[in-house]
Amino acid sequence: MPERGNDRLESFFKKVSGRPDISFEEEDWKKLEARLDAKEARSSVAKRSRNRIAGASAIAVLLVGGLYWLSQPSLEQTSTGTESKETSASASNVVHDEPLPLAKDLGTEKENNSTVNTRASNASVESRTAANRINKAEKRRDEASGQNSLVNATQRPDEVNQPDLDQQSAERFVETLVAGFAATQINDIDGSSASEDIKTSPATADKIKQKADTADSVVTEKNGVKVIDAYGSGLTEHPASPRLSLLLSFAPDFSTVAFDYYTDPGQSFGLMVNYHVKRSWSFSAGMVKSFKKYIGDGDDYTPPNDYWRNNTNGIIPETVNGSCNVLEIPIMVQYTVADKGKNRFLVGAGASSYIMLNQAYKYNFDQPNPGAKQGWSSHKTSTLFFNVINVTAGFEHRIFPGFMMGIEPYLKIPIEGIGWSDLKLYSVGASFTLRYIILNQKNSAVAVPSRGPD
Amino acid sequence: LEDFTKTLLEGCLRGHRESQKLLYKEFYGYGMSISLRYASNRDEASEILNDAFMKIFSNLKKFDITRPFKPWLRKIFVNTAIDHYHKKQREIQVEDMDVAKNESDTEKILSGISYQEVIGLLQKLPPAYRTVFNLYVIEGYTHEEIANLLNVAVGTSKSNLFKAKEQLKILLSDFFEKDYARTR
Numbered sequence: 234m235p236e237r238g239n240d241r242l243e244s245f246f247k248k249v250s251g252r253p254d255i256s257f258e259e260e261d262w263k264k265l266e267a268r269l270d271a272k273e274a275r276s277s278v279a280k281r282s283r284n285r286i287a288g289a290s291a292i293a294v295l296l297v298g299g300l301y302w303l304s305q306p307s308l309e310q311t312s313t314g315t316e317s318k319e320t321s322a323s324a325s326n327v328v329h330d331e332p333l334p335l336a337k338d339l340g341t342e343k344e345n346n347s348t349v350n351t352r353a354s355n356a357s358v359e360s361r362t363a364a365n366r367i368n369k370a371e372k373r374r375d376e377a378s379g380q381n382s383l384v385n386a387t388q389r390p391d392e393v394n395q396p397d398l399d400q401q402s403a404e405r406f407v408e409t410l411v412a413g414f415a416a417t418q419i420n421d422i423d424g425s426s427a428s429e430d431i432k433t434s435p436a437t438a439d440k441i442k443q444k445a446d447t448a449d450s451v452v453t454e455k456n457g458v459k460v461i462d463a464y465g466s467g468l469t470e471h472p473a474s475p476r477l478s479l480l481l482s483f484a485p486d487f488s489t490v491a492f493d494y495y496t497d498p499g500q501s502f503g504l505m506v507n508y509h510v511k512r513s514w515s516f517s518a519g520m521v522k523s524f525k526k527y528i529g530d531g532d533d534y535t536p537p538n539d540y541w542r543n544n545t546n547g548i549i550p551e552t553v554n555g556s557c558n559v560l561e562i563p564i565m566v567q568y569t570v571a572d573k574g575k576n577r578f579l580v581g582a583g584a585s586s587y588i589m590l591n592q593a594y595k596y597n598f599d600q601p602n603p604g605a606k607q608g609w610s611s612h613k614t615s616t617l618f619f620n621v622i623n624v625t626a627g628f629e630h631r632i633f634p635g636f637m638m639g640i641e642p643y644l645k646i647p648i649e650g651i652g653w654s655d656l657k658l659y660s661v662g663a664s665f666t667l668r669y670i671i672l673n674q675k676n677s678a679v680a681v682p683s684r685g686p687d
Numbered sequence: 688l689e690d691f692t693k694t695l696l697e698g699c700l701r702g703h704r705e706s707q708k709l710l711y712k713e714f715y716g717y718g719m720s721i722s723l724r725y726a727s728n729r730d731e732a733s734e735i736l737n738d739a740f741m742k743i744f745s746n747l748k749k750f751d752i753t754r755p756f757k758p759w760l761r762k763i764f765v766n767t768a769i770d771h772y773h774k775k776q777r778e779i780q781v782e783d784m785d786v787a788k789n790e791s792d793t794e795k796i797l798s799g800i801s802y803q804e805v806i807g808l809l810q811k812l813p814p815a816y817r818t819v820f821n822l823y824v825i826e827g828y829t830h831e832e833i834a835n836l837l838n839v840a841v842g843t844s845k846s847n848l849f850k851a852k853e854q855l856k857i858l859l860s861d862f863f864e865k866d867y868a869r870t871r
Contacts, residue, residue: 242852243824246805250825253720254802257712258733265711265737269704269744542838547773602774 268599294626294642474512474572477672480505482521482641484664490529490656496554499524501662505563509674513569517581521561527658528554531596534654536609545605550596557592557652561585563623575631577639584619585645592652615652622646629668637668692756699747711740717757718764723806724821725768727775727814739767765826769836772818800862808858816851823848 482505485498505519531541531550541549565583572578593610627641645660652658695713698706718736726732742763750759809817818837822828823844828836830844837844 240852242855246809246820246824246855249800249802249805250720250724252802253716255716255719255723257715261715261733261736262708262711264733265740266704266708268737268741269707272741272745273702539838542773547770547838549770605774 296640474674475670476509476674478507478668478670480507481667482664484662486523486525486660486662488525488527488658488660490527490533490658496526496528499526515567517565517567521563523559523561525559526556528552534656536654546602548598548602551599552597554595558590560588560590565623577629579627581625583623585621585623586618587620587651589615589652617651620647620649622648635670639666641666693752696752699744707744714760721764722768724809725818727810735768735771739764742767772814775814808855811858812851812854816847816854819844819847820851
């Protein structure tokens with residue numbers, strides 16, 4: 234075999250090939266232009282699909298946001314609440330000067346207003362009454378130096394057994410009751426205030442509970458502590474916080490390889506166990522079985538070395554339709570952003586392990602490709618640990634005691650390729666969820682009047 | 688990169704059709720010269736050319752616009768031609784042709800033949816021979832590289848090159864004999 238370059242034949246062909254004498258053919262361009270147009274049309278379809286997905290995601294987020302917004306008190310109710318809170322603050326300022334006849338008032342209220350109305354209009358009247366009372370108290374501020382303080386009144390042995398009930402607690406207590414007359418909400422009670430407020434004596438708690446019962450109140454719990462809506466406003470509802478719950482989910486699952494193409498949605502069914510370590514924080518784990526469908530450019534797939542060469546005459550398919558059944562094992566951390574009445578708004582993040590149960594691919598060539606394989610499929614199971622990041626946001630509504638229904642948009646981001654073709658498969662969707670609360674958080678039947686002024 | 692080519696590439700990146708056409712026209716001759724050497728006929732060369740340009744337009748965003756464009760273009764054309772070779776490999780039965788026993792004098796054939804005629808001769812070679820010949824002689828690949836690209840043994844690559852050359856000698860000889868007869 235002659236050495237490279239020593240052959241005159243080689244030199245000749247090299248020389249000739251370097252002097253091409255080729256004129257442009259418009260016909261060739263027209264053929265290419267037709268293909269470019271076709272590709273553009275496909276891209277346009279893909280773009281529309283992408284817009285549809287983006288639209289559906291936006292709708293899901295808006296839906297969740299809307300449901301959350303709807304779960305908030307109305308403007309009127311909020312306004313009344315604000316007014317009452319202000320009143321409460323004022324009340325706390327004057328409480329030392331005006332020994333409000335707490336027990337008497339309670340009794341009077343109980344007798345005269347045994348059907349304490351839960352409506353905001355009545356609350357407003359009550360609020361004004363309370364405000365008048367406070368104004369009068371302010372006027373008599375200078376005259377009241379010799380009067381007993383409310384602290385003393387509230388520390389009567391028949392009402393208060395707790396010896397260390399301090400003045401501040403008394404203030405808060407009275408504030409709560411004044412605010413209660415005004416039918417305000419106590420939905421801003423947080424863990425710290427609750428823990429402080431539970432120092433209220435059992436006798437006081439009984440009193441409040443009695444009042445609450447009369448006023449058609451709701452006795453619930455927060456941070457493991459029973460919260461008594463003593464105001465009977467009906468505006469505040471504190472459902473039991475779940476400790477352990479089961480979550481069933483179903484979702485139309487949109488999967489894509491590179492956000493270029495979308496196909497009909499697959500499906501996803503899941504069963505998760507959720508454990509609340511705190512009221513706001515919870516962990517969940519479970520199993521989700523998903524049927525995923527996707528389309529990608531042939532270049533997006535990375536099959537084993539020489540696969541295309543050995544099986545498709547070296548031609549990489551224009552597009553590849555893929556589908557797979559995946560068993561997903563997610564481990565999630567969730568945070569309850571808001572918990573208002575029957576509604577909860579939560580966000581979550583975590584990672585999933587994927588068990589690929591089976592997969593199938595169909596190749597699409599833009600030109601006939603005789604002898605090439607048309608696809609590939611496998612039932613071989615493969616597992617990848619924590620290779621997908623999950624991000625979710627959800628809204629849940631209590632439909633029955635112990636049952637919550639919700640919607641939870643999600644995004645699954647791969648951190649490494651899965652399957653035979655080492656595919657980075659993104660998934661978006663919105664799960665419809667049904668939560669069954671197996672176990673509520675530990676009850677502490679202590680009355681929580683309200684949070685005091687900070 | 689020339690300013691004109693750079694401007695065209697920027698237009699192509701934006702999907703501007705006129706820029707695509709101008710780029711196509713600009714590199715049509717170059718691309719076709721590569722395609723013709725690998726193809727069996729002009730139609731196939733046109734197919735390779737357009738496939739390569741489709742790849743170029745689709746993957747232009749991967750190309751570093753500050754680097755020379757022509758080597759990248761050439762690589763895509765050669766790879767596309769090899770893709771076509773694989774595609775055709777199953778369609779065409781390669782017929783063994785008798786290797787000429789007598790070496791003709793190559794000196795006399797090095798002049799008096801046009802580019803189109805040379806390409807015509809190359810296209811008469813079986814695809815396996817032609818592809819190896821092009822990759823080895825024109826593109827400068829080694830037999831190991833060719834073997835890897837075409838998924839054949841190194842020995843097959845060497846053998847195909849040898850056969851390609853022998854066959855080209857015969858074809859050239861025939862060409863000049865006919866030419867001589869015509870002009871006589």
